[in-house]
Amino acid sequence: xxxxxxxxxxEMAVNFANDSDKIAPDEIPTVRFATGAxxxxxxxxxxxxxxxxxxxxxxxxxxxxxxxxxxxxDPVQIKLSAKLKPPSWEHLLGTDHFGRDxxxxxxYGSRVxxxxxxxxxxxxxxxxxPIGMVAGFMRGHxxxxxxxxxxxxxxxxxxxxxxxxxxxxxxxxxxVMLAIGIVQVPVLAxxxxxxxxxxxxxxxxxxxxxxxxxxxxxxxxxxxxxxxSPIVVQLTIGFSAAIIAEASLSFLGLGTxxxxxxxxxxxxxxxxxxxxxxxxxxxxxxxxxxxVLSINFIGDGLRDALDPRSWRTRARAASVKG
Amino acid sequence: xxxxxxxxxxTSFSTDQGIIRAVNGVSFTLEPGEVLGLVGESGSxxxxxxxxxxxxxxxPPAKVQAELLDFEGTDLLxxxxxxxxxxxxxxxxxxxxxxxxxxxxxxxxxRQLTETLVRHINIDGNAARRRAIELxxxxxxxxxxxxxxxxxxxxxxxMRQRVMIAIALSCNPRLLIADExxxxxxxxxxxxIVELVRTLTKNLGTAVIWISHDLGLVAGLxxxxxxxxxxxxxxxxxxxxxxxxxxxxxxxxxxxxTPRVDRVGTPLKPINGLPPNLMDxxxxxxxxxxxxxxIPACHRVRPELRSFPxxxxxxxxxxxxxxxxxxx
Numbered sequence: 001x002x003x004x005x006x007x008x009x010x011e012m013a014v015n016f017a018n019d020s021d022k023i024a025p026d027e028i029p030t031v032r033f034a035t036g037a038x039x040x041x042x043x044x045x046x047x048x049x050x051x052x053x054x055x056x057x058x059x060x061x062x063x064x065x066x067x068x069x070x071x072x073x074d075p076v077q078i079k080l081s082a083k084l085k086p087p088s089w090e091h092l093l094g095t096d097h098f099g100r101d102x103x104x105x106x107x108y109g110s111r112v113x114x115x116x117x118x119x120x121x122x123x124x125x126x127x128x129x130p131i132g133m134v135a136g137f138m139r140g141h142x143x144x145x146x147x148x149x150x151x152x153x154x155x156x157x158x159x160x161x162x163x164x165x166x167x168x169x170x171x172x173x174x175x176v177m178l179a180i181g182i183v184q185v186p187v188l189a190x191x192x193x194x195x196x197x198x199x200x201x202x203x204x205x206x207x208x209x210x211x212x213x214x215x216x217x218x219x220x221x222x223x224x225x226x227x228x229s230p231i232v233v234q235l236t237i238g239f240s241a242a243i244i245a246e247a248s249l250s251f252l253g254l255g256t257x258x259x260x261x262x263x264x265x266x267x268x269x270x271x272x273x274x275x276x277x278x279x280x281x282x283x284x285x286x287x288x289x290x291x292v293l294s295i296n297f298i299g300d301g302l303r304d305a306l307d308p309r310s311w312r313t314r315a316r317a318a319s320v321k322g
Numbered sequence: 323x324x325x326x327x328x329x330x331x332x333t334s335f336s337t338d339q340g341i342i343r344a345v346n347g348v349s350f351t352l353e354p355g356e357v358l359g360l361v362g363e364s365g366s367x368x369x370x371x372x373x374x375x376x377x378x379x380x381x382p383p384a385k386v387q388a389e390l391l392d393f394e395g396t397d398l399l400x401x402x403x404x405x406x407x408x409x410x411x412x413x414x415x416x417x418x419x420x421x422x423x424x425x426x427x428x429x430x431x432x433r434q435l436t437e438t439l440v441r442h443i444n445i446d447g448n449a450a451r452r453r454a455i456e457l458x459x460x461x462x463x464x465x466x467x468x469x470x471x472x473x474x475x476x477x478x479x480x481m482r483q484r485v486m487i488a489i490a491l492s493c494n495p496r497l498l499i500a501d502e503x504x505x506x507x508x509x510x511x512x513x514x515i516v517e518l519v520r521t522l523t524k525n526l527g528t529a530v531i532w533i534s535h536d537l538g539l540v541a542g543l544x545x546x547x548x549x550x551x552x553x554x555x556x557x558x559x560x561x562x563x564x565x566x567x568x569x570x571x572x573x574x575x576x577x578x579x580t581p582r583v584d585r586v587g588t589p590l591k592p593i594n595g596l597p598p599n600l601m602d603x604x605x606x607x608x609x610x611x612x613x614x615x616x617i618p619a620c621h622r623v624r625p626e627l628r629s630f631p632x633x634x635x636x637x638x639x640x641x642x643x644x645x646x647x648x649x650x
Contacts, residue, residue, distance in 0.1 A: 035471075036428070036429060036430055039430075202423060203418055203420055203423040203424040204423060204424050204425055204426045206418065206424075207416070207418055207425070207486070208426070209378055209410065210376060210378060210410055210411070210416040210418075211410060211411035211438045211441070211490075212407040212408060212410040212438070212442060213407070213441065221426075222426055225426075225428050225429070226427070226428055306428070307428065308427065308428055308473040308475065309427060309475045
């Protein structure tokens with residue numbers, strides 16, 4: 001559009017305060033514009049991989065909740081007469097070396113595995129993100145203290161640290177979750193700190209302070225919002241890592257205790273029958289893969305949906321030249 | 323009463339090598355609605371002066387000191403953070419050099435506009451959105467209502483700078499600081515933006531500090547100009563006085579390296595050498611090593627601020643009247 005100064009518009013601005021007194025409330029037109037959240041949601045749903053990931057994960061969660069109605073077999077009931085049966089109409093995924101129904105164990109096991117994944121992610125987010133942001137935002141002694149603490153955690157091999165924590169606290173689900181979470185916090189904190197450090201030097205952060213935004217507002221609205229993408233990606237990795245770490249701990253006898261099922265636990269057991277009963281290890285492997293893949297797709301979708309610059313949509317057509 | 327009074331403003335940064343005085347005893351006043359130019363080469367302390375006034379330099383490592391730093395009766399040096407935040411945006415607003423980076427890339431234009439409005443003016447969401455449309459129209463953005471839901475990357479540089487201006491002027495600040503606001507834009511857009519800011523601030527009665535190294539721009543725009551060198555104001559006065567009768571060797575040098583349409587073919591005269599290291603405080607004129615109008619006295623004493631006709635002051639010992647004819 002050709003450049004023009006609108007005197008009337010300027011006056012309007014000057015007299016704005018007086019204006020609004022004169023207009024009766026019901027005459028004020030309501031103005032709406034697309035909010036970022038809605039645009040991001042639309043963008044996410046437009047991504048087929050992300051949407052299917054979300055559907056698959058929802059189905060897995062639903063199956064975990066509805067386990068008793070889907071399979072009538074008790075996941076821990078031993079029936080040696082029916083051991084190592086291949087898939088059949090009765091046992092859709094076969095039976096294991098104790099004659100337990102594999103489908104049943106998978107369904108009940110997903111309760112453990114999915115909740116470990118979600119809780120670990122929740123745990124590492126609620127500690128890793130604030131620690132990283134405070135360190136990146138405050139600098140100085142606070143940063144040094146926090147980051148050296150994180151470094152101290154990072155010096156231990158992650159599995160060894162988790163084994164130690166579970167060994168000290170005793171092997172139950174809550175402690176396993178805690179152990180895996182503690183291992184993940186420093187990794188997340190370091191990423192968040194690094195992103196915060198670069199984001200706080202951005203001109204728009206200076207511009208926001210020049211407009212009177214408070215430090216808290218700058219931290220949440222301007223910095224956190226801009227570093228969400230790497231955080232989300234890290235969290236999806238964390239979710240997959242948690243499921244696998246639980247499997248490792250169970251394998252070592254520190255996670256889910258027999259006879260209780262979990263994906264990792266069953267996978268570890270199935271190892272011995274790989275040649276004779278391949279359905280035993282295929283089912284948990286496939287399920288873990290499905291869960292991890294769908295989480296990764298969701299993560300990718302979220303990352304793109306959270307960054308308006310990556311949107312390729314009709315919005316491009318609305319670009320303004322000036 | 324003056325809108326802004328700056329007296330003896332000194333901003334220093336402590337580094338491992340020593341203390342750098344980026345701004346060294348700067349004093350000036352600004353009347354309501356006045357347009358002041360701040361010129362000088364890179365590193366002369368223009369931006370740090372502006373950031374110090376807004377108290378946006380990070381302390382530490384920086385240290386802002388002044389005898390007086392008064393904005394509309396508020397002592398900016400002693401004001402608590404909350405008061406300062408209230409002033410920023412509604413009392414003093416700032417436009418930055420790089421419009422490509424000064425808008426938050428993940429928030430819609432509408433959100434960024436309304437946020438400042440809601441922060442400073444007591445209005446509800448709908449009124450803020452209405453006002454946001456008016457503001458976008460005011461800065462010449464077509465289809466304003468539609469563009470409230472647009473993101474910065476969908477706008478060109480000039481349009482983004484218009485949005486920045488809309489945001490900066492949204493709460494009717496009494497002072498607008500434009501820090502190289504047009505430097506990153508191409509020439510045609512530059513002219514539009516300058517004209518836009520000039521007209522809007524004139525109509526709104528906003529005082530403006532234009533920070534620029536473009537003398538032509540400052541000459542056409544400002545009432546008064548401060549020439550800065552090595553963290554000091556070396557010459558100050560009404561624009562015509564300073565540019566037609568420069569009384570400091572540095573100002574002469576600056577004008578000498580500005581291309582002029584009416585002097586096509588005349589070679590430009592660059593100022594030789596580099597700005598001084600701000601760490602060593604020389605007892606003499608800081609411009610002396612690069613000055614080509616220096617007189618013997620310059621090597622003995624530091625010049626005091628001298629008064630010239632027409633409300634014009636300069637920090638120079640040499641008599642430059644003989645050079646004025648060639649500037650006409």
